[in-house]
Each structure stands twice: as C-alpha cells, then as structure tokens.
Amino acid sequence: MMLPMANPTHHNYEEYMTLWEEHGIETSTRSKRQSLRKSKSRQVPSPKIKSLEDIRTWLGECKRCGLCEERNKIVFGSGNSNAKLMFIGEGPGAEEDKTGFPFVGRAGTLLTKIIEAMGFTREDVYIANIVKCRPPGNRVPAPEEIESCVPFLKAQIEMIQPKMIVALGLTAASTLTGNDSTMGLLRGRFHPLAWDSKRSLMATYHPAYLLRNPAAKKIVWEDMKLVVKQLKGH
Numbered sequence: 001m002m003l004p005m006a007n008p009t010h011h012n013y014e015e016y017m018t019l020w021e022e023h024g025i026e027t028s029t030r031s032k033r034q035s036l037r038k039s040k041s042r043q044v045p046s047p048k049i050k051s052l053e054d055i056r057t058w059l060g061e062c063k064r065c066g067l068c069e070e071r072n073k074i075v076f077g078s079g080n081s082n083a084k085l086m087f088i089g090e091g092p093g094a095e096e097d098k099t100g101f102p103f104v105g106r107a108g109t110l111l112t113k114i115i116e117a118m119g120f121t122r123e124d125v126y127i128a129n130i131v132k133c134r135p136p137g138n139r140v141p142a143p144e145e146i147e148s149c150v151p152f153l154k155a156q157i158e159m160i161q162p163k164m165i166v167a168l169g170l171t172a173a174s175t176l177t178g179n180d181s182t183m184g185l186l187r188g189r190f191h192p193l194a195w196d197s198k199r200s201l202m203a204t205y206h207p208a209y210l211l212r213n214p215a216a217k218k219i220v221w222e223d224m225k226l227v228v229k230q231l232k233g234h
C-alpha cells in the first residue's frame with residue numbers, strides 16, 4: 001500500500017500528520033498541531049510508537065517507493081537508541097544492501113575511524129540514511145523517494161533525541177536543513193534541523209567523497225572537532 005507523500009522540509013504538515021494517524025500513530029489534536037506548526041515544535045508519535053522497534057514494524061517490508069524493486073535488504077539504521085550523536089548519510093550502498101546495516105563498506109570503515117577519533121565507538125552513536133533502500137548504481141535518490149522515506153527517519157530522530165546530528169554529504173545536508181546550498185557553503189557551521197529548530201546539525205563531506213578526495217579529510221576533521229566541542233557543552 002502506498003502512503004501519502006510527506007514533505008521532507010515539512011511544508012505539508014497536515015498531510016504528514018495525517019499519514020502518521022492513518023497508520024495508527026496517535027498525534028496531538030489538530031488545533032494543538034496548528035500551534036505546534038507555528039512554534040515548529042517536535043511532533044512526537046505517541047503512545048503507540050514507543051521504540052525504534054515500533055518504527056521498524058511500522059516500516060514493514062516497505063514498498064512505498066520504487067527503490068523497493070531492486071533492494072535486497074532494507075537498511076533501517078543501527079546503533080545506540082539513546083545516542084547523543086547521530087550520523088545520517090544518503091542511502092545504502094552495495095555492502096549495506098547485502099547486509100542490512102548502514103556504513104559497512106569502505107566508506108563505513110572510514111566513518112568508524114572518524115567516530116573513534118572523536119572519542120566515541122559505533123555503539124555510542126546511531127547511524128542511518130535519508131533513504132533505507134539502495135538506489136540502483138548508487139545514484140542520488142530522487143525527491144519522491146526521499147519524500148516517501150524521510151518520515152521514518154524523522155520518527156527515528158524523534159525517538160532517539162540526539163543532541164547533535166551530522167549530515168554526511170549533500171543529499172543528507174540539504175534534506176535535513178532544507179537548504180539547497182553547496183556543501184562548501186553548508187559545512188563547517190551548525191544549522192537547525194528543517195523541522196525542529198532546537199535540534200542542531202553539522203553538515204560535512206560524505207566518507208565516500210573522502211575516499212576519492214583524501215585531502216578533504218582535514219576539512220571533515222575540523223567540522224568534527226566543532227561537533228565534539230558542542231557536545232561537551234551539553
């Protein structure tokens with residue numbers, strides 16, 4: 001069954017909330033929702049969605065967009081359900097599609113090194129992607145594919161409540177900030193999450209880009225130092 005599209009930048013708020021309600025997720029009353037929209041507050045699925053497992057159950061064997069056709073495994077996300085720090089990439093690659101886990105290929109090994117250099121382990125953080133099924137040939141996911149998949153990522157963020165999100169690559173950065181600028185302009189500073197201005201996000205280059213352009217590792221490390229400094233302030 002196809003769900004109605006949900007706008008990742010949250011312009012179509014009513015439709016997004018209706019989508020949740022149609023799938024058994026209780027939300028605020030409509031008048032309350034309108035005030036939430038005005039204040040850009042969080043939208044918490046309650047009380048039926050109580051865990052990441054509930055969100056995974058809601059996702060099911062998803063066929064809400066065309067990316068289901070060639071995928072082997074849905075890559076839901078993995079890590080600490082109480083993580084302070086969340087990393088969000090673009091979409092699964094070949095290794096992730098085979099295993100069902102995010103960032104397990106060469107780019108994943110590099111991400112693990114970055115996480116460890118920041119003083120964390122992979123078990124401390126949560127890692128997910130904008131889309132949960134591999135785009136054929138690792139192409140950039142289409143806007144309608146992102147629209148179909150992002151409500152589940154939003155629900156994961158709402159459930160985990162990370163202090164900080166790192167957007168890896170331009171697709172994640174533009175989706176999560178609602179800003180279509182270049183990575184050169186987005187990286188190196190904090191942005192509010194598009195639908196929750198209280199939640200902070202750092203944009204930086206994707207590890208796969210770093211494998212092709214090792215000189216950019218230094219830039220990413222500068223960005224990650226800012227993230228660590230900000231996290232220490234919490």
Ligand code: SF4
Nearest residue numbers: 062065068133148149
């Ligand atoms: S990418 Fe997301 S919305 Fe599309 S089929 Fe996969 S899980 Fe469903």
